Amino acid sequence: MKLTAENYFSEEANREYLSVSQYKDFTGTLGKVACEAEALAKLNGEWEMEKTTALMVGSYVDAHFEGSLDLFQAQNPEIFTKKGELRSEYRKAEEIINRIERDPYFMKFMSGEKQVIMTADLFGAKWKIKIDSLIPDTCIVDLKCMKSLREVKYVKDYGYMDFIQYWGYDIQGAVYQEVVYQNTGKRLPFYIAAVSKEKEPDLEIIQIDDGHLKEKLCEVEQNTPNIMRLKNEEFPPIRCGLCDYCKHTKVLERPIHYSELIGEV
Ligand SMILES: [Zn+2]
Secondary structure (H helix, E strand, O other), X not given: OOOOOOOOOOHHHHHHOEOHHHHHHHHOEOOEOOOHHHHHHHHOOOOOOOOOHHHHHHHHXXXXXXXXXXXXXXXXXXXXXXXXXXXXXXXXXXXXXXHHHOOHHHHHHOOOEEEEEEEEEEOOEEEEEEEXXXXXXXXXXXXXXXXXXXXXXXEOOOXXXXXXXXXXXXXXXXXXXHHHHHHHOXXXXXXXXXXXXXXXXXXXXXXXXXXXXXXXXXXXXHHHHHHHHHHOOOOOOOOOOOOHHHHHHOOOOOOOOHHHOOOOO
């Protein structure tokens, strides 16, 4: 199957190729518990994730820099009020775009080829990636629109976490760098071009160093075979028991003891 902008997110493409977001669905990140059952249900088209406004605002900003904002607006009429004005969240997105465009350094990183699709075989799986801004022979850039860039998240057993590790954007960097390497023979630095949705948007170009990416790629190598066995339905997925999919599909069989309610703290 040849991937294009039109079929990149299709069910068929998701079955044939592994992507970073699928990978994270199966293995989880520090910020999100893994649910193999939900991940498979999504792949099989049995479960759809909610399109939250937070995600949509990010997509709006992405669409602007991709040059496809007109199409995005046409496909998502709900971003306008009945009077035909942009809803306040998307006016915020416009403000973020203006802030980014006021910074020449940030714009330099956004000046590459947009939404570049590449594929490669890694660890027994066919992977697909889509790069926000690829500056040939120079760097790989992914644009992220976050609630805040500096807010710390507490993770049990790990301590305080930055948003990069919390949401697994370092895993994304590791896979993107390797796939680009296999396609071009060049190992390019990976940057997150990050902007916040705060009242006054913050912005940074954040590098994830190659040493850390290498560590993350080892993790991907260890986890990929299990994901492929799940995708091939060689054994049943584990249910997390906590996500919306698990709640929606659970079937009660016995009472639980009250002490089970909060589980392991
Ligand atoms: Zn679940």
